[in-house]
Amino acid sequence: MTAATIRPRFMREVPAPALTPALEDAIARHMDEGPFALFDIRTAAAAALRRIGLPHSGSEDFSFIRTGELLPHLAPTAVAANPQTARPGTDLPAAPATGAAGTSATATPATGPQSAPVTALSAAEIAPWILPEARDSYAVLVDGVYVPELSRPGEEFHVQTLEAAAPPDSPLPGMHLRFQGLHDAFVTGISALLAAETDPVASIASLFARHPLLVRVPAKRVAASPLLLLHFTTGSGRSDALTVVHAGPQSESRVLIRHVSLARPVSLAATTAPPTLENAHTVALIEDGASLRMVESGAEGSPAETLNFRKLTARLDRNARLQVVAAHTGSRLMRQAFAVDLAGEGAEAEFNGAAVLSGNRQSHNHVLVRHLVPHCVSRQLFKTVAADQSRSSVDGTIIVALDAQQTNANQLINNLMLSDEARADSKPRLMIHADDVKCSHGATSGKLDPAQQFYLESRGLPPAQARGLLTVAFIAEVVAKAGKAGGTPDGEAFRDTLDHALLDSLRNRMPMSAPSGAKVMKTNETQGGKHA
Amino acid sequence: MLEVRNLNAHIGEADSVTQILKGINLSVQPGEVHAIMGPNGSGKSTLSKIIAGHPDYSVTQGEILFNGENILELEADERSRKGIFLGFQYPVEIPGVNNAEFLRMAYNQRRKAEGLEEADPLDFEEILDAKMKALDMDGRFKERAINEGFSGGEKKRNEILQMAVLDPALAILDETDSGLDVDALKIVAGGINRLRGPSKGIVLITHYQRLLDYVQPDFVHVLSGGRIVKSGGKDLALEVEKLGYDWLVK
Ligand SMILES: Nc1ncnc2c1ncn2[C@@H]1O[C@H](COP(=O)(O)OP(=O)(O)OP(=O)(O)O)[C@@H](O)[C@H]1O
Numbered sequence: 001m002t003a004a005t006i007r008p009r010f011m012r013e014v015p016a017p018a019l020t021p022a023l024e025d026a027i028a029r030h031m032d033e034g035p036f037a038l039f040d041i042r043t044a045a046a047a048a049l050r051r052i053g054l055p056h057s058g059s060e061d062f063s064f065i066r067t068g069e070l071l072p073h074l075a076p077t078a079v080a081a082n083p084q085t086a087r088p089g090t091d092l093p094a095a096p097a098t099g100a101a102g103t104s105a106t107a108t109p110a111t112g113p114q115s116a117p118v119t120a121l122s123a124a125e126i127a128p129w130i131l132p133e134a135r136d137s138y139a140v141l142v143d144g145v146y147v148p149e150l151s152r153p154g155e156e157f158h159v160q161t162l163e164a165a166a167p168p169d170s171p172l173p174g175m176h177l178r179f180q181g182l183h184d185a186f187v188t189g190i191s192a193l194l195a196a197e198t199d200p201v202a203s204i205a206s207l208f209a210r211h212p213l214l215v216r217v218p219a220k221r222v223a224a225s226p227l228l229l230l231h232f233t234t235g236s237g238r239s240d241a242l243t244v245v246h247a248g249p250q251s252e253s254r255v256l257i258r259h260v261s262l263a264r265p266v267s268l269a270a271t272t273a274p275p276t277l278e279n280a281h282t283v284a285l286i287e288d289g290a291s292l293r294m295v296e297s298g299a300e301g302s303p304a305e306t307l308n309f310r311k312l313t314a315r316l317d318r319n320a321r322l323q324v325v326a327a328h329t330g331s332r333l334m335r336q337a338f339a340v341d342l343a344g345e346g347a348e349a350e351f352n353g354a355a356v357l358s359g360n361r362q363s364h365n366h367v368l369v370r371h372l373v374p375h376c377v378s379r380q381l382f383k384t385v386a387a388d389q390s391r392s393s394v395d396g397t398i399i400v401a402l403d404a405q406q407t408n409a410n411q412l413i414n415n416l417m418l419s420d421e422a423r424a425d426s427k428p429r430l431m432i433h434a435d436d437v438k439c440s441h442g443a444t445s446g447k448l449d450p451a452q453q454f455y456l457e458s459r460g461l462p463p464a465q466a467r468g469l470l471t472v473a474f475i476a477e478v479v480a481k482a483g484k485a486g487g488t489p490d491g492e493a494f495r496d497t498l499d500h501a502l503l504d505s506l507r508n509r510m511p512m513s514a515p516s517g518a519k520v521m522k523t524n525e526t527q528g529g530k531h532a
Numbered sequence: 533m534l535e536v537r538n539l540n541a542h543i544g545e546a547d548s549v550t551q552i553l554k555g556i557n558l559s560v561q562p563g564e565v566h567a568i569m570g571p572n573g574s575g576k577s578t579l580s581k582i583i584a585g586h587p588d589y590s591v592t593q594g595e596i597l598f599n600g601e602n603i604l605e606l607e608a609d610e611r612s613r614k615g616i617f618l619g620f621q622y623p624v625e626i627p628g629v630n631n632a633e634f635l636r637m638a639y640n641q642r643r644k645a646e647g648l649e650e651a652d653p654l655d656f657e658e659i660l661d662a663k664m665k666a667l668d669m670d671g672r673f674k675e676r677a678i679n680e681g682f683s684g685g686e687k688k689r690n691e692i693l694q695m696a697v698l699d700p701a702l703a704i705l706d707e708t709d710s711g712l713d714v715d716a717l718k719i720v721a722g723g724i725n726r727l728r729g730p731s732k733g734i735v736l737i738t739h740y741q742r743l744l745d746y747v748q749p750d751f752v753h754v755l756s757g758g759r760i761v762k763s764g765g766k767d768l769a770l771e772v773e774k775l776g777y778d779w780l781v782k
């Protein structure tokens with residue numbers, strides 16, 4: 001099964017390329033690699049990318065982002081496509097290489113000439129990152145690639161690579177182009193979503209993801225424990241990931257997404273080494289009456305130099321529920337994008353973002369909520385603490401279609417500015433075509449309340465502790481929602497982790513005695529950004 | 533223990549200065565309870581906030597000594613750790629900051645300042661539970677954010693709880709009795725009387741005699757137009773209650 005026979009045909013089908021020859025070349029090489037089962041999906045992502053083109057300084061959707069900084073890292077280069085197999089400065093025992101099991105095992109990603117084995121991580125190395133509430137239900141991705149040997153997805157979720165859902169081999173090359181049987185309609189659905197994608201960075205992630213992950217929650221399943229997706233980046237240059245979460249009708253589930261950087265600073269080379277691009281696209285299909293909660297961390301242990309792009313594309317059917325909580329401390333360039341279609345009556349989507357930014361860190365949010373049918377609800381709450389010279393933005397659009405009556409949509413953006421040099425932008429847009437709707441949006445930017453500060457100080461708390469406490473209180477509302485995503489006795493460990501990640505980033509600036517009896521989750525020695 | 537001498541203070545800057553205090557003199561010795569009364573806007577809260585170290589007011593003349601030390605140069609938190617407590621007339625709500633955790637932090641700051649070991653969460657919980665029980669406060673107030681959604685009376689009771697936990701040498705209570713129902717008033721008065729002792733100074737700012745029925749003051753002062761216009765014993769409060777302020781303010 002060589003791809004050479006497919007490539008020319010594929011190239012002919014595509015209209016005039018708007019991308020650079022180098023990127024077209026990378027795409028072609030990548031398509032050649034296979035697995036062929038992903039052909040449709042990648043074709044859809046590539047078509048979207050060609051239609052949209054790469055982001056540039058005039059791109060509406062990237063108004064607050066210095067695209068010039070991003071562009072050089074966006075497309076995989078020949079070098080980046082062959083990540084080093086070992087990290088500099090590591091002497092950890094090698095874990096079983098992915099794909100070593102051979103091509104016949106459908107659950108094991110195949111390795112091609114270009115898709116070199118991912119950096120080996122040992123079970124001991126990932127152990128500290130496994131949350132107690134997901135002890136028996138986690139999946140490990142290394143630089144975007146699912147590693148079944150390190151994973152323990154448990155019984156409640158079906159976790160496999162997307163290509164594993166397709167027949168491993170087929171006598172006719174043409175047959176590789178289609179998933180078969182029951183999966184056919186599903187894959188067509190994913191392809192359609194990817195083809196309609198409007199975010200070029202997300203398209204790049206889904207196009208270049210080597211082994212996309214498929215997470216399915218069977219119909220009516222009420223998952224007692226959450227599934228933890230552990231995304232490790234190793235400093236190999238880039239990580240493209242595509243995760244498809246399919247929540248079957250009437251199911252209830254929680255997915256915790258933890259992004260961890262295990263990159264070791266390479267002392268001298270650090271200044272010249274290219275930043276890591278972590279680019280993750282998640283597609284969520286939430287069927288009738290299903291409820292999905294997603295809690296996502298920032299880039300834990302990440303050096304400030306990384307570029308982190310996250311995209312969630314979701315479609316909600318009738319009476320479906322989606323709740324997202326994302327908390328992070330930003331990076332050199334972090335962008336979270338949410339695009340959700342409320343496509344079935346009675347659907348409800350909620351997005352909550354908490355960010356604590358210091359130094360030169362950035363955090364940008366882009367939201368597109370489309371109310372396509374009547375009686376749907378969408379809520380957005382973004383809280384950002386901006387210190388030093390940090391920058392943040394929320395660019396949020398709510399579209400209410402002509403017949404989407406009885407829509408209830410709101411958006412609230414609150415920024416706490418700790419420095420005059422920090423900057424927070426917001427660009428809320430409402431495009432309402434129906435007449436019987438309740439829509440609201442509000443944005444506030446302010447400093448700490450002096451009356452509250454005086455109250456705390458008048459009880460003996462030193463000013464720094466008082467400020468720290470108030471700052472934490474400001475984002476506590478969002479972080480608390482992550483706790484609600486937990487249902488098991490241990491269900492709040494992730495909430496605490498997020499809490500502490502945010503706190504740690506403040507601690508340097510505001511020496512606080514750890515508030516409360518909060519349990520300090522021991523994380524990792526590389527934890528904590530290095531900020532000025 | 534508290535000596536306020538010729539205190540003059542204003543708020544605002546440059547051409548929008550409002551002179552509020554115009555030469556206050558007040559001396560509180562250990563063991564004494566003083567009541568300050570006076571018409572609305574006369575400067576009672578301002579005086580209390582200046583003693584506590586509120587940064588908005590500028591002291592243009594005079595001094596405040598606490599146990600012989602001029603505290604005007606000290607920040608609010610330092611004054612607190614030295615044993616000065618202000619029960620606010622309008623306690624602020626602080627969503628997101630847990631009431632009990634905040635109290636523990638404050639308690640431990642005070643202990644640290646006294647060279648004592650910090651209390652661990654369990655020990656503190658015991659202390660807190662006992663204080664709450666004495667004030668007939670529901671344990672649920674531990675879980676709530678500071679004053680958030682508290683009723684007017686509950687906020688005042690929370691101030692007294694904080695006072696009880698911090699055990700200050702000098703407590704200034706600004707209209708802690710306002711907005712309390714009859715039973716709550718007794719409970720709050722009980723809290724104040726428990727603090728009362730030979731080493732403690734207490735200043736009660738109030739409009740009503742009824743608190744003074746439960747906490748009998750040694751001295752009563754009437755503040756008007758930024759000055760103490762009359763001082764006397766506890767009978768002065770009864771006279772004010774009967775006659776109002778007109779006869780004093782001329
Ligand atoms: N921040 C401020 N800005 C402007 N004026 C102020 C400020 N704080 C106090 N004042 C003024 O100072 C005067 C004294 O106020 P203060 O609150 O001390 O009165 P009070 O005696 O406590 O009154 P009440 O009995 O109503 O509580 C009032 O006229 C008030 O308007």
Ligand SMILES: [Mg+2]
Nearest residue numbers: 576577578621
């Ligand atoms: Mg007052």
